[in-house]
Amino acid sequence: MHFQLTDDQRALKAGVRELLARRFGSEALRAAADGGGLDRALWRELGAAGFFALRLPAADGGVGLGLPEAVLAFEEAGRVLLPGPLVATHLAAGTVAGAATGESVVTAVHGGLVEWLEAADVAGGDIAGAVPLRSLDPLTPLHRVPRPPAADPVAVLLTAAEQLGGAARCCELAVQHARAREQFGQPIGAFQAVKHLCAQLLVRVEVARVAVYAAAVTADPLDIAAARLLADEAAVRGARDCLQVHGGMGFTWESEVHLHLKRAWVRTHRAGDATQSEEALAGNLLSGSGR
Incomplete structure (x- = not known):
């Protein structure tokens, strides 16, 4: 099968890259690595751009796209080391108020780790007994829970x-x-x-x-x-x-x-x-x- 991205998918990928280049360039990366915390304004801008609501149906206020488009957006986020519980907030769109628009920061337990727990507005899953870890990554504060759930x-x-x-x-x-x-x-x-x-x-x-x-x-x-x-x-x-x-x-x-x-x-x-x-x-x- 000859697989190529569609024109719309290329435009989505380019748009996310342009947004992140403008809002999370080298200076912003360095500030975050130096302990700048979660940028709430950027989080809301991501929400306004539809980053978290990409797979949410249009009838529910989302963009109405699919998993391939979400993968393209998250590839661009990974490219610039965008910090924050991106996956958890994306998955919470449509179920947690404000997640789709970036007004709420949502974290969840993934493989025994919880990212950005103290900065989050909502924490999904069983976080009882979560203990802070010294993270290798200065851009990702971590907690560990004793009973990790099955992976989504x-x-x-x-x-x-x-x-x-x-x-x-x-x-x-x-x-x-x-x-x-x-x-x-x-x-x-x-x-x-x-x-x-x-x-x-x-x-x-x-x-x-x-x-x-x-x-x-x-x-x-x-x-x-x-x-x-x-x-x-x-x-x-x-x-x-x-x-x-x-x-x-x-x-x-x-x-x-x-x-x-x-x-x-x-x-x-x-x-x-x-x-x-x-x-x-x-x-x-x-x-x-x-x-």
């Missing part, structure tokens, strides 16, 4: 879409640095080892992209599990390889690269974590109905 497949897929966006951004950053940074009188991208790193980055991103987009169309739990694993690998290994291309400067606080690695690590534990996806795929194979 849509939450898993939207997390994979964010991982895909982060992986794609790391690929861009690595290539940009490889072209601009010079050693021995030539760009470091001319050296074979750096070329291989960049090529591997691109391959992992595109394989993950195909899997995530396909899972958005089928909404099959096994397709979602596979997409999750590929997107996690692309995000974590991609950020590590991007750091390798940047060398020591990639670890500096001023760099964006280390933030991608930290967020990728945190996302791997969200929405059931990779282990549940691996078990779902393994169980399908062992049942004799593997496909």
